[in-house]
Amino acid sequence: MNPRTLAREAAPILREFAASPVRVVRALPDEWRQRRGKSPWTESDFSDDWYEHLHRLVGAPWPCPDAEQVRGLLADIGALLAAKGLGTGRHTYGWYSDAEIELCGAIWCAVLHVRPDVVIETGVAHGVSSRVVLEALARNDRGHLWSIDLPHPLNHKLHGTTGAAVTDACRPRWTYLEGESKRMLPPLIAEAGEVGLFVHDSLHTARNTLFEMEQAASVMRPGGVMLIDDIRGHDGFATFAKRHPEYTTVLCSTADRMAGFGIAVHAAAA
Ligand SMILES: C[S@@+](CC[C@H](N)C(=O)[O-])C[C@H]1O[C@@H](n2cnc3c(N)ncnc32)[C@H](O)[C@@H]1O
Structure with missing residues:
Protein backbone atom coordinates (compact mmCIF):
# COMPACT_ATOMS: atom_id res chain seq x y z
CA MET A 1 0.00 0.00 0.00
CA ASN A 2 1.47 3.38 -0.93
CA PRO A 3 1.95 5.97 1.86
CA ARG A 4 -0.84 8.23 0.52
CA THR A 5 -3.44 5.44 0.51
CA LEU A 6 -2.27 4.37 3.96
CA ALA A 7 -2.70 7.91 5.32
CA ARG A 8 -6.16 8.22 3.70
CA GLU A 9 -7.33 4.93 5.21
CA ALA A 10 -5.68 5.43 8.59
CA ALA A 11 -7.16 8.87 9.32
CA PRO A 12 -10.80 7.79 9.93
CA ILE A 13 -9.60 4.80 11.96
CA LEU A 14 -7.54 7.06 14.19
CA ARG A 15 -10.57 9.35 14.65
CA GLU A 16 -12.71 6.33 15.53
CA PHE A 17 -10.01 5.13 17.92
CA ALA A 18 -10.18 8.44 19.77
CA ALA A 19 -13.96 7.98 20.19
CA SER A 20 -14.05 4.25 20.97
CA PRO A 21 -10.60 2.73 21.57
CA VAL A 22 -11.76 -0.68 22.82
CA ARG A 23 -14.06 -1.33 19.82
CA VAL A 24 -11.34 -0.33 17.35
CA VAL A 25 -8.57 -2.36 19.00
CA ARG A 26 -10.81 -5.44 19.10
CA ALA A 27 -11.90 -5.16 15.47
CA LEU A 28 -8.72 -4.06 13.74
CA PRO A 29 -6.81 -7.38 13.43
CA ASP A 30 -9.70 -9.22 11.73
CA GLU A 31 -10.68 -6.20 9.61
CA TRP A 32 -7.06 -6.05 8.41
CA ARG A 33 -6.89 -9.83 7.86
CA GLN A 34 -10.00 -9.90 5.66
CA ARG A 35 -8.66 -7.14 3.43
CA ARG A 36 -5.20 -8.62 3.00
CA GLY A 37 -6.11 -12.29 2.49
CA LYS A 38 -4.63 -14.40 -0.31
CA SER A 39 -6.84 -16.35 -2.70
CA PRO A 40 -6.60 -20.16 -2.47
CA TRP A 41 -8.36 -20.44 -5.86
CA THR A 42 -7.34 -20.28 -9.48
CA GLU A 43 -9.73 -18.75 -12.02
CA SER A 44 -10.53 -22.20 -13.41
CA ASP A 45 -12.09 -23.12 -10.03
CA PHE A 46 -14.93 -20.67 -10.79
CA SER A 47 -17.79 -21.97 -12.90
CA ASP A 48 -19.20 -19.92 -15.77
CA ASP A 49 -22.39 -22.01 -15.51
CA TRP A 50 -22.88 -21.54 -11.77
CA TYR A 51 -26.44 -20.21 -12.14
CA GLU A 52 -27.52 -23.26 -14.11
CA HIS A 53 -25.71 -25.55 -11.58
CA LEU A 54 -27.53 -23.90 -8.71
CA HIS A 55 -30.89 -24.51 -10.38
CA ARG A 56 -30.02 -28.12 -11.18
CA LEU A 57 -28.89 -28.74 -7.59
CA VAL A 58 -32.17 -27.46 -6.13
CA GLY A 59 -34.27 -29.23 -8.77
CA ALA A 60 -35.48 -26.05 -10.47
CA PRO A 61 -35.93 -25.56 -14.23
CA TRP A 62 -33.28 -23.89 -16.37
CA PRO A 63 -33.55 -21.45 -18.10
CA CYS A 64 -35.33 -19.98 -15.10
CA PRO A 65 -38.32 -17.72 -15.76
CA ASP A 66 -37.70 -15.88 -12.45
CA ALA A 67 -33.97 -15.20 -12.79
CA GLU A 68 -34.18 -11.85 -14.62
CA GLN A 69 -36.61 -10.32 -12.11
CA VAL A 70 -33.81 -9.54 -9.68
CA ARG A 71 -32.55 -6.78 -12.00
CA GLY A 72 -35.75 -4.78 -11.55
CA LEU A 73 -35.63 -5.33 -7.80
CA LEU A 74 -32.03 -4.10 -7.63
CA ALA A 75 -32.99 -1.01 -9.63
CA ASP A 76 -35.74 -0.28 -7.07
CA ILE A 77 -33.29 -0.80 -4.22
CA GLY A 78 -30.75 1.52 -5.86
CA ALA A 79 -33.42 4.22 -6.26
CA LEU A 80 -34.48 3.87 -2.61
CA LEU A 81 -30.89 4.13 -1.37
CA ALA A 82 -30.22 7.11 -3.65
CA ALA A 83 -33.33 8.85 -2.29
CA LYS A 84 -31.83 8.39 1.18
CA GLY A 85 -28.55 9.90 -0.01
CA LEU A 86 -26.72 6.56 -0.01
CA GLY A 87 -24.61 4.97 -2.73
CA THR A 88 -24.90 1.40 -3.95
CA GLY A 89 -22.30 -1.09 -5.04
CA ARG A 90 -18.70 -1.53 -3.99
CA HIS A 91 -17.26 0.14 -0.90
CA THR A 92 -20.37 2.19 -0.17
CA TYR A 93 -20.50 1.05 3.48
CA GLY A 94 -16.96 1.91 4.52
CA TRP A 95 -14.83 -0.64 2.68
CA TYR A 96 -17.68 -3.12 2.72
CA SER A 97 -19.85 -3.53 -0.36
CA ASP A 98 -23.49 -4.27 -1.09
CA ALA A 99 -24.15 -7.78 -2.35
CA GLU A 100 -23.26 -7.97 -6.06
CA ILE A 101 -25.90 -8.74 -8.68
CA GLU A 102 -24.67 -12.33 -9.01
CA LEU A 103 -25.13 -13.03 -5.30
CA CYS A 104 -28.50 -11.26 -5.30
CA GLY A 105 -29.60 -13.43 -8.24
CA ALA A 106 -28.53 -16.58 -6.40
CA ILE A 107 -30.37 -15.47 -3.25
CA TRP A 108 -33.52 -14.59 -5.20
CA CYS A 109 -33.71 -17.92 -6.99
CA ALA A 110 -32.64 -19.97 -3.94
CA VAL A 111 -35.51 -18.52 -1.90
CA LEU A 112 -38.06 -18.92 -4.72
CA HIS A 113 -37.09 -22.52 -5.47
CA VAL A 114 -36.12 -23.91 -2.05
CA ARG A 115 -39.07 -22.14 -0.38
CA PRO A 116 -37.40 -21.99 3.05
CA ASP A 117 -39.30 -21.41 6.27
CA VAL A 118 -36.13 -20.21 7.97
CA VAL A 119 -33.43 -18.05 6.38
CA ILE A 120 -30.42 -16.81 8.34
CA GLU A 121 -27.94 -14.26 7.06
CA THR A 122 -24.92 -12.58 8.59
CA GLY A 123 -23.87 -9.13 7.41
CA VAL A 124 -26.60 -6.54 6.75
CA ALA A 125 -24.97 -3.11 6.13
CA HIS A 126 -27.44 -1.31 3.79
CA GLY A 127 -29.58 -4.45 3.71
CA VAL A 128 -29.49 -5.15 -0.03
CA SER A 129 -29.25 -8.93 0.43
CA SER A 130 -31.81 -8.76 3.27
CA ARG A 131 -34.29 -6.97 1.00
CA VAL A 132 -33.79 -9.53 -1.78
CA VAL A 133 -34.46 -12.39 0.65
CA LEU A 134 -37.52 -10.62 2.06
CA GLU A 135 -39.04 -9.81 -1.34
CA ALA A 136 -38.65 -13.45 -2.37
CA LEU A 137 -40.17 -14.68 0.90
CA ALA A 138 -43.10 -12.33 0.26
CA ARG A 139 -43.51 -13.85 -3.21
CA ASN A 140 -43.58 -17.32 -1.59
CA ASP A 141 -45.95 -15.98 1.08
CA ARG A 142 -43.93 -18.04 3.55
CA GLY A 143 -40.79 -17.92 5.70
CA HIS A 144 -38.84 -15.60 7.99
CA LEU A 145 -35.39 -14.00 7.79
CA TRP A 146 -33.08 -13.60 10.77
CA SER A 147 -30.19 -11.21 10.06
CA ILE A 148 -27.16 -10.80 12.31
CA ASP A 149 -24.98 -7.73 11.88
CA LEU A 150 -22.25 -5.94 13.74
CA PRO A 151 -22.53 -2.37 12.41
CA HIS A 152 -19.24 -1.15 10.94
CA PRO A 153 -16.77 -1.55 13.82
CA LEU A 154 -14.43 1.16 12.48
CA ASN A 155 -16.94 3.83 11.45
CA HIS A 156 -19.86 4.60 13.73
CA LYS A 157 -21.17 7.28 11.33
CA LEU A 158 -22.47 4.46 9.14
CA HIS A 159 -24.54 2.84 11.85
CA GLY A 160 -27.70 4.82 11.05
CA THR A 161 -27.72 3.38 7.52
CA THR A 162 -28.09 -0.25 8.60
CA GLY A 163 -30.96 -1.92 6.76
CA ALA A 164 -31.79 1.23 4.76
CA ALA A 165 -32.82 -0.89 1.74
CA VAL A 166 -35.45 -2.79 3.71
CA THR A 167 -38.91 -1.27 3.27
CA ASP A 168 -41.57 -1.22 5.99
CA ALA A 169 -43.68 -3.62 3.91
CA CYS A 170 -40.91 -6.24 4.21
CA ARG A 171 -40.28 -5.89 7.93
CA PRO A 172 -42.92 -8.26 9.37
CA ARG A 173 -40.90 -11.21 8.06
CA TRP A 174 -37.60 -9.83 9.41
CA THR A 175 -35.78 -10.08 12.71
CA TYR A 176 -32.59 -8.02 12.99
CA LEU A 177 -30.06 -9.06 15.64
CA GLU A 178 -27.19 -6.71 16.38
CA GLY A 179 -23.77 -8.05 17.39
CA GLU A 180 -20.85 -10.20 16.26
CA SER A 181 -21.87 -13.41 14.52
CA LYS A 182 -19.58 -15.50 16.71
CA ARG A 183 -21.67 -14.39 19.71
CA MET A 184 -25.12 -14.06 18.11
CA LEU A 185 -25.24 -17.10 15.83
CA PRO A 186 -25.08 -20.00 18.35
CA PRO A 187 -28.17 -18.96 20.37
CA LEU A 188 -30.09 -18.21 17.16
CA ILE A 189 -29.14 -21.59 15.69
CA ALA A 190 -30.36 -23.25 18.90
CA GLU A 191 -33.79 -21.62 18.52
CA ALA A 192 -34.52 -21.05 14.84
CA GLY A 193 -35.25 -24.63 13.75
CA GLU A 194 -34.19 -26.20 10.45
CA VAL A 195 -32.57 -23.69 8.12
CA GLY A 196 -33.37 -23.76 4.39
CA LEU A 197 -31.00 -20.98 3.32
CA PHE A 198 -27.93 -19.51 5.00
CA VAL A 199 -26.21 -16.42 3.59
CA HIS A 200 -22.79 -15.34 4.89
CA ASP A 201 -21.81 -11.74 4.15
CA SER A 202 -20.24 -10.55 7.43
CA LEU A 203 -16.58 -10.76 8.44
CA HIS A 204 -14.81 -12.52 5.58
CA THR A 205 -11.95 -14.25 7.39
CA ALA A 206 -11.32 -17.99 7.10
CA ARG A 207 -12.01 -18.54 10.77
CA ASN A 208 -15.29 -16.60 10.85
CA THR A 209 -16.59 -18.02 7.57
CA LEU A 210 -15.84 -21.59 8.64
CA PHE A 211 -17.36 -21.01 12.07
CA GLU A 212 -20.58 -19.64 10.55
CA MET A 213 -20.80 -22.46 7.98
CA GLU A 214 -20.35 -25.12 10.66
CA GLN A 215 -23.04 -23.47 12.75
CA ALA A 216 -25.44 -23.36 9.81
CA ALA A 217 -24.60 -26.95 8.79
CA SER A 218 -25.62 -28.19 12.23
CA VAL A 219 -29.25 -27.19 11.50
CA MET A 220 -29.37 -27.25 7.69
CA ARG A 221 -32.44 -29.00 6.35
CA PRO A 222 -31.94 -31.72 3.72
CA GLY A 223 -31.50 -29.94 0.41
CA GLY A 224 -30.74 -26.62 2.11
CA VAL A 225 -28.46 -24.04 0.48
CA MET A 226 -25.57 -21.93 1.73
CA LEU A 227 -24.42 -18.84 -0.19
CA ALA A 238 -12.55 -24.72 0.77
CA THR A 239 -11.98 -26.20 4.23
CA PHE A 240 -15.72 -26.60 4.77
CA ALA A 241 -16.10 -28.29 1.35
CA LYS A 242 -13.33 -30.80 2.21
CA ARG A 243 -14.86 -31.58 5.60
CA HIS A 244 -18.42 -31.95 4.27
CA PRO A 245 -18.73 -34.21 1.22
CA GLU A 246 -22.50 -34.20 1.79
CA TYR A 247 -22.50 -30.70 0.25
CA THR A 248 -22.04 -30.09 -3.46
CA THR A 249 -20.11 -26.87 -4.00
CA VAL A 250 -19.88 -24.45 -6.92
CA LEU A 251 -17.90 -21.21 -7.14
CA CYS A 252 -19.24 -18.08 -8.81
CA SER A 253 -17.16 -15.08 -9.85
CA THR A 254 -18.40 -11.57 -10.50
CA ALA A 255 -18.11 -10.55 -14.16
CA ASP A 256 -15.01 -8.41 -13.43
CA ARG A 257 -13.32 -11.32 -11.56
CA MET A 258 -12.79 -9.07 -8.52
CA ALA A 259 -15.18 -10.81 -6.14
CA GLY A 260 -16.93 -14.13 -5.86
CA PHE A 261 -19.07 -16.34 -3.71
CA GLY A 262 -19.48 -20.02 -2.97
CA ILE A 263 -22.61 -22.13 -3.24
CA ALA A 264 -22.95 -25.22 -1.03
CA VAL A 265 -26.06 -27.32 -1.54
CA HIS A 266 -26.89 -30.15 0.83
CA ALA A 267 -26.66 -33.44 -1.05
CA ALA A 268 -30.27 -34.39 -0.42
CA ALA A 269 -31.27 -31.95 -3.15
CA ALA A 270 -28.76 -33.15 -5.74
C1 LIG B 1 -20.36 -6.79 3.10
S1 LIG B 1 -21.32 -5.96 4.31
C2 LIG B 1 -22.91 -6.71 4.12
C3 LIG B 1 -23.61 -6.30 2.87
C4 LIG B 1 -25.06 -6.75 2.83
N1 LIG B 1 -25.16 -8.18 2.80
C5 LIG B 1 -25.78 -6.14 1.64
O1 LIG B 1 -26.05 -6.86 0.66
O2 LIG B 1 -26.09 -4.94 1.67
C6 LIG B 1 -20.72 -6.70 5.79
C7 LIG B 1 -21.47 -6.36 7.06
O3 LIG B 1 -21.03 -7.23 8.10
C8 LIG B 1 -20.75 -6.49 9.27
N2 LIG B 1 -19.80 -7.22 10.11
C9 LIG B 1 -18.45 -7.09 10.20
N3 LIG B 1 -17.95 -7.94 11.09
C10 LIG B 1 -18.99 -8.67 11.57
C11 LIG B 1 -19.11 -9.73 12.51
N4 LIG B 1 -18.05 -10.21 13.15
N5 LIG B 1 -20.34 -10.23 12.76
C12 LIG B 1 -21.45 -9.74 12.11
N6 LIG B 1 -21.39 -8.73 11.21
C13 LIG B 1 -20.19 -8.21 10.94
C14 LIG B 1 -20.20 -5.18 8.72
O4 LIG B 1 -20.18 -4.15 9.67
C15 LIG B 1 -21.19 -4.94 7.59
O5 LIG B 1 -22.38 -4.36 8.09
Missing part, protein backbone atom coordinates in the same frame (compact mmCIF):
# COMPACT_ATOMS: atom_id res chain seq x y z
CA ILE A 228 -21.05 -17.65 1.11
CA ASP A 229 -19.83 -14.27 -0.09
CA ASP A 230 -16.25 -13.11 -0.58
CA ILE A 231 -14.47 -16.43 -0.67
CA ARG A 232 -11.57 -15.13 -2.75
CA GLY A 233 -9.41 -13.98 0.16
CA HIS A 234 -9.22 -17.07 2.39
CA ASP A 235 -9.62 -20.85 2.53
CA GLY A 236 -12.62 -21.07 4.88
CA PHE A 237 -15.06 -22.20 2.17
Whole structure:
Protein backbone atom coordinates (compact mmCIF):
# COMPACT_ATOMS: atom_id res chain seq x y z
CA MET A 1 0.00 0.00 0.00
CA ASN A 2 1.47 3.38 -0.93
CA PRO A 3 1.95 5.97 1.86
CA ARG A 4 -0.84 8.23 0.52
CA THR A 5 -3.44 5.44 0.51
CA LEU A 6 -2.27 4.37 3.96
CA ALA A 7 -2.70 7.91 5.32
CA ARG A 8 -6.16 8.22 3.70
CA GLU A 9 -7.33 4.93 5.21
CA ALA A 10 -5.68 5.43 8.59
CA ALA A 11 -7.16 8.87 9.32
CA PRO A 12 -10.80 7.79 9.93
CA ILE A 13 -9.60 4.80 11.96
CA LEU A 14 -7.54 7.06 14.19
CA ARG A 15 -10.57 9.35 14.65
CA GLU A 16 -12.71 6.33 15.53
CA PHE A 17 -10.01 5.13 17.92
CA ALA A 18 -10.18 8.44 19.77
CA ALA A 19 -13.96 7.98 20.19
CA SER A 20 -14.05 4.25 20.97
CA PRO A 21 -10.60 2.73 21.57
CA VAL A 22 -11.76 -0.68 22.82
CA ARG A 23 -14.06 -1.33 19.82
CA VAL A 24 -11.34 -0.33 17.35
CA VAL A 25 -8.57 -2.36 19.00
CA ARG A 26 -10.81 -5.44 19.10
CA ALA A 27 -11.90 -5.16 15.47
CA LEU A 28 -8.72 -4.06 13.74
CA PRO A 29 -6.81 -7.38 13.43
CA ASP A 30 -9.70 -9.22 11.73
CA GLU A 31 -10.68 -6.20 9.61
CA TRP A 32 -7.06 -6.05 8.41
CA ARG A 33 -6.89 -9.83 7.86
CA GLN A 34 -10.00 -9.90 5.66
CA ARG A 35 -8.66 -7.14 3.43
CA ARG A 36 -5.20 -8.62 3.00
CA GLY A 37 -6.11 -12.29 2.49
CA LYS A 38 -4.63 -14.40 -0.31
CA SER A 39 -6.84 -16.35 -2.70
CA PRO A 40 -6.60 -20.16 -2.47
CA TRP A 41 -8.36 -20.44 -5.86
CA THR A 42 -7.34 -20.28 -9.48
CA GLU A 43 -9.73 -18.75 -12.02
CA SER A 44 -10.53 -22.20 -13.41
CA ASP A 45 -12.09 -23.12 -10.03
CA PHE A 46 -14.93 -20.67 -10.79
CA SER A 47 -17.79 -21.97 -12.90
CA ASP A 48 -19.20 -19.92 -15.77
CA ASP A 49 -22.39 -22.01 -15.51
CA TRP A 50 -22.88 -21.54 -11.77
CA TYR A 51 -26.44 -20.21 -12.14
CA GLU A 52 -27.52 -23.26 -14.11
CA HIS A 53 -25.71 -25.55 -11.58
CA LEU A 54 -27.53 -23.90 -8.71
CA HIS A 55 -30.89 -24.51 -10.38
CA ARG A 56 -30.02 -28.12 -11.18
CA LEU A 57 -28.89 -28.74 -7.59
CA VAL A 58 -32.17 -27.46 -6.13
CA GLY A 59 -34.27 -29.23 -8.77
CA ALA A 60 -35.48 -26.05 -10.47
CA PRO A 61 -35.93 -25.56 -14.23
CA TRP A 62 -33.28 -23.89 -16.37
CA PRO A 63 -33.55 -21.45 -18.10
CA CYS A 64 -35.33 -19.98 -15.10
CA PRO A 65 -38.32 -17.72 -15.76
CA ASP A 66 -37.70 -15.88 -12.45
CA ALA A 67 -33.97 -15.20 -12.79
CA GLU A 68 -34.18 -11.85 -14.62
CA GLN A 69 -36.61 -10.32 -12.11
CA VAL A 70 -33.81 -9.54 -9.68
CA ARG A 71 -32.55 -6.78 -12.00
CA GLY A 72 -35.75 -4.78 -11.55
CA LEU A 73 -35.63 -5.33 -7.80
CA LEU A 74 -32.03 -4.10 -7.63
CA ALA A 75 -32.99 -1.01 -9.63
CA ASP A 76 -35.74 -0.28 -7.07
CA ILE A 77 -33.29 -0.80 -4.22
CA GLY A 78 -30.75 1.52 -5.86
CA ALA A 79 -33.42 4.22 -6.26
CA LEU A 80 -34.48 3.87 -2.61
CA LEU A 81 -30.89 4.13 -1.37
CA ALA A 82 -30.22 7.11 -3.65
CA ALA A 83 -33.33 8.85 -2.29
CA LYS A 84 -31.83 8.39 1.18
CA GLY A 85 -28.55 9.90 -0.01
CA LEU A 86 -26.72 6.56 -0.01
CA GLY A 87 -24.61 4.97 -2.73
CA THR A 88 -24.90 1.40 -3.95
CA GLY A 89 -22.30 -1.09 -5.04
CA ARG A 90 -18.70 -1.53 -3.99
CA HIS A 91 -17.26 0.14 -0.90
CA THR A 92 -20.37 2.19 -0.17
CA TYR A 93 -20.50 1.05 3.48
CA GLY A 94 -16.96 1.91 4.52
CA TRP A 95 -14.83 -0.64 2.68
CA TYR A 96 -17.68 -3.12 2.72
CA SER A 97 -19.85 -3.53 -0.36
CA ASP A 98 -23.49 -4.27 -1.09
CA ALA A 99 -24.15 -7.78 -2.35
CA GLU A 100 -23.26 -7.97 -6.06
CA ILE A 101 -25.90 -8.74 -8.68
CA GLU A 102 -24.67 -12.33 -9.01
CA LEU A 103 -25.13 -13.03 -5.30
CA CYS A 104 -28.50 -11.26 -5.30
CA GLY A 105 -29.60 -13.43 -8.24
CA ALA A 106 -28.53 -16.58 -6.40
CA ILE A 107 -30.37 -15.47 -3.25
CA TRP A 108 -33.52 -14.59 -5.20
CA CYS A 109 -33.71 -17.92 -6.99
CA ALA A 110 -32.64 -19.97 -3.94
CA VAL A 111 -35.51 -18.52 -1.90
CA LEU A 112 -38.06 -18.92 -4.72
CA HIS A 113 -37.09 -22.52 -5.47
CA VAL A 114 -36.12 -23.91 -2.05
CA ARG A 115 -39.07 -22.14 -0.38
CA PRO A 116 -37.40 -21.99 3.05
CA ASP A 117 -39.30 -21.41 6.27
CA VAL A 118 -36.13 -20.21 7.97
CA VAL A 119 -33.43 -18.05 6.38
CA ILE A 120 -30.42 -16.81 8.34
CA GLU A 121 -27.94 -14.26 7.06
CA THR A 122 -24.92 -12.58 8.59
CA GLY A 123 -23.87 -9.13 7.41
CA VAL A 124 -26.60 -6.54 6.75
CA ALA A 125 -24.97 -3.11 6.13
CA HIS A 126 -27.44 -1.31 3.79
CA GLY A 127 -29.58 -4.45 3.71
CA VAL A 128 -29.49 -5.15 -0.03
CA SER A 129 -29.25 -8.93 0.43
CA SER A 130 -31.81 -8.76 3.27
CA ARG A 131 -34.29 -6.97 1.00
CA VAL A 132 -33.79 -9.53 -1.78
CA VAL A 133 -34.46 -12.39 0.65
CA LEU A 134 -37.52 -10.62 2.06
CA GLU A 135 -39.04 -9.81 -1.34
CA ALA A 136 -38.65 -13.45 -2.37
CA LEU A 137 -40.17 -14.68 0.90
CA ALA A 138 -43.10 -12.33 0.26
CA ARG A 139 -43.51 -13.85 -3.21
CA ASN A 140 -43.58 -17.32 -1.59
CA ASP A 141 -45.95 -15.98 1.08
CA ARG A 142 -43.93 -18.04 3.55
CA GLY A 143 -40.79 -17.92 5.70
CA HIS A 144 -38.84 -15.60 7.99
CA LEU A 145 -35.39 -14.00 7.79
CA TRP A 146 -33.08 -13.60 10.77
CA SER A 147 -30.19 -11.21 10.06
CA ILE A 148 -27.16 -10.80 12.31
CA ASP A 149 -24.98 -7.73 11.88
CA LEU A 150 -22.25 -5.94 13.74
CA PRO A 151 -22.53 -2.37 12.41
CA HIS A 152 -19.24 -1.15 10.94
CA PRO A 153 -16.77 -1.55 13.82
CA LEU A 154 -14.43 1.16 12.48
CA ASN A 155 -16.94 3.83 11.45
CA HIS A 156 -19.86 4.60 13.73
CA LYS A 157 -21.17 7.28 11.33
CA LEU A 158 -22.47 4.46 9.14
CA HIS A 159 -24.54 2.84 11.85
CA GLY A 160 -27.70 4.82 11.05
CA THR A 161 -27.72 3.38 7.52
CA THR A 162 -28.09 -0.25 8.60
CA GLY A 163 -30.96 -1.92 6.76
CA ALA A 164 -31.79 1.23 4.76
CA ALA A 165 -32.82 -0.89 1.74
CA VAL A 166 -35.45 -2.79 3.71
CA THR A 167 -38.91 -1.27 3.27
CA ASP A 168 -41.57 -1.22 5.99
CA ALA A 169 -43.68 -3.62 3.91
CA CYS A 170 -40.91 -6.24 4.21
CA ARG A 171 -40.28 -5.89 7.93
CA PRO A 172 -42.92 -8.26 9.37
CA ARG A 173 -40.90 -11.21 8.06
CA TRP A 174 -37.60 -9.83 9.41
CA THR A 175 -35.78 -10.08 12.71
CA TYR A 176 -32.59 -8.02 12.99
CA LEU A 177 -30.06 -9.06 15.64
CA GLU A 178 -27.19 -6.71 16.38
CA GLY A 179 -23.77 -8.05 17.39
CA GLU A 180 -20.85 -10.20 16.26
CA SER A 181 -21.87 -13.41 14.52
CA LYS A 182 -19.58 -15.50 16.71
CA ARG A 183 -21.67 -14.39 19.71
CA MET A 184 -25.12 -14.06 18.11
CA LEU A 185 -25.24 -17.10 15.83
CA PRO A 186 -25.08 -20.00 18.35
CA PRO A 187 -28.17 -18.96 20.37
CA LEU A 188 -30.09 -18.21 17.16
CA ILE A 189 -29.14 -21.59 15.69
CA ALA A 190 -30.36 -23.25 18.90
CA GLU A 191 -33.79 -21.62 18.52
CA ALA A 192 -34.52 -21.05 14.84
CA GLY A 193 -35.25 -24.63 13.75
CA GLU A 194 -34.19 -26.20 10.45
CA VAL A 195 -32.57 -23.69 8.12
CA GLY A 196 -33.37 -23.76 4.39
CA LEU A 197 -31.00 -20.98 3.32
CA PHE A 198 -27.93 -19.51 5.00
CA VAL A 199 -26.21 -16.42 3.59
CA HIS A 200 -22.79 -15.34 4.89
CA ASP A 201 -21.81 -11.74 4.15
CA SER A 202 -20.24 -10.55 7.43
CA LEU A 203 -16.58 -10.76 8.44
CA HIS A 204 -14.81 -12.52 5.58
CA THR A 205 -11.95 -14.25 7.39
CA ALA A 206 -11.32 -17.99 7.10
CA ARG A 207 -12.01 -18.54 10.77
CA ASN A 208 -15.29 -16.60 10.85
CA THR A 209 -16.59 -18.02 7.57
CA LEU A 210 -15.84 -21.59 8.64
CA PHE A 211 -17.36 -21.01 12.07
CA GLU A 212 -20.58 -19.64 10.55
CA MET A 213 -20.80 -22.46 7.98
CA GLU A 214 -20.35 -25.12 10.66
CA GLN A 215 -23.04 -23.47 12.75
CA ALA A 216 -25.44 -23.36 9.81
CA ALA A 217 -24.60 -26.95 8.79
CA SER A 218 -25.62 -28.19 12.23
CA VAL A 219 -29.25 -27.19 11.50
CA MET A 220 -29.37 -27.25 7.69
CA ARG A 221 -32.44 -29.00 6.35
CA PRO A 222 -31.94 -31.72 3.72
CA GLY A 223 -31.50 -29.94 0.41
CA GLY A 224 -30.74 -26.62 2.11
CA VAL A 225 -28.46 -24.04 0.48
CA MET A 226 -25.57 -21.93 1.73
CA LEU A 227 -24.42 -18.84 -0.19
CA ILE A 228 -21.05 -17.65 1.11
CA ASP A 229 -19.83 -14.27 -0.09
CA ASP A 230 -16.25 -13.11 -0.58
CA ILE A 231 -14.47 -16.43 -0.67
CA ARG A 232 -11.57 -15.13 -2.75
CA GLY A 233 -9.41 -13.98 0.16
CA HIS A 234 -9.22 -17.07 2.39
CA ASP A 235 -9.62 -20.85 2.53
CA GLY A 236 -12.62 -21.07 4.88
CA PHE A 237 -15.06 -22.20 2.17
CA ALA A 238 -12.55 -24.72 0.77
CA THR A 239 -11.98 -26.20 4.23
CA PHE A 240 -15.72 -26.60 4.77
CA ALA A 241 -16.10 -28.29 1.35
CA LYS A 242 -13.33 -30.80 2.21
CA ARG A 243 -14.86 -31.58 5.60
CA HIS A 244 -18.42 -31.95 4.27
CA PRO A 245 -18.73 -34.21 1.22
CA GLU A 246 -22.50 -34.20 1.79
CA TYR A 247 -22.50 -30.70 0.25
CA THR A 248 -22.04 -30.09 -3.46
CA THR A 249 -20.11 -26.87 -4.00
CA VAL A 250 -19.88 -24.45 -6.92
CA LEU A 251 -17.90 -21.21 -7.14
CA CYS A 252 -19.24 -18.08 -8.81
CA SER A 253 -17.16 -15.08 -9.85
CA THR A 254 -18.40 -11.57 -10.50
CA ALA A 255 -18.11 -10.55 -14.16
CA ASP A 256 -15.01 -8.41 -13.43
CA ARG A 257 -13.32 -11.32 -11.56
CA MET A 258 -12.79 -9.07 -8.52
CA ALA A 259 -15.18 -10.81 -6.14
CA GLY A 260 -16.93 -14.13 -5.86
CA PHE A 261 -19.07 -16.34 -3.71
CA GLY A 262 -19.48 -20.02 -2.97
CA ILE A 263 -22.61 -22.13 -3.24
CA ALA A 264 -22.95 -25.22 -1.03
CA VAL A 265 -26.06 -27.32 -1.54
CA HIS A 266 -26.89 -30.15 0.83
CA ALA A 267 -26.66 -33.44 -1.05
CA ALA A 268 -30.27 -34.39 -0.42
CA ALA A 269 -31.27 -31.95 -3.15
CA ALA A 270 -28.76 -33.15 -5.74
C1 LIG B 1 -20.36 -6.79 3.10
S1 LIG B 1 -21.32 -5.96 4.31
C2 LIG B 1 -22.91 -6.71 4.12
C3 LIG B 1 -23.61 -6.30 2.87
C4 LIG B 1 -25.06 -6.75 2.83
N1 LIG B 1 -25.16 -8.18 2.80
C5 LIG B 1 -25.78 -6.14 1.64
O1 LIG B 1 -26.05 -6.86 0.66
O2 LIG B 1 -26.09 -4.94 1.67
C6 LIG B 1 -20.72 -6.70 5.79
C7 LIG B 1 -21.47 -6.36 7.06
O3 LIG B 1 -21.03 -7.23 8.10
C8 LIG B 1 -20.75 -6.49 9.27
N2 LIG B 1 -19.80 -7.22 10.11
C9 LIG B 1 -18.45 -7.09 10.20
N3 LIG B 1 -17.95 -7.94 11.09
C10 LIG B 1 -18.99 -8.67 11.57
C11 LIG B 1 -19.11 -9.73 12.51
N4 LIG B 1 -18.05 -10.21 13.15
N5 LIG B 1 -20.34 -10.23 12.76
C12 LIG B 1 -21.45 -9.74 12.11
N6 LIG B 1 -21.39 -8.73 11.21
C13 LIG B 1 -20.19 -8.21 10.94
C14 LIG B 1 -20.20 -5.18 8.72
O4 LIG B 1 -20.18 -4.15 9.67
C15 LIG B 1 -21.19 -4.94 7.59
O5 LIG B 1 -22.38 -4.36 8.09
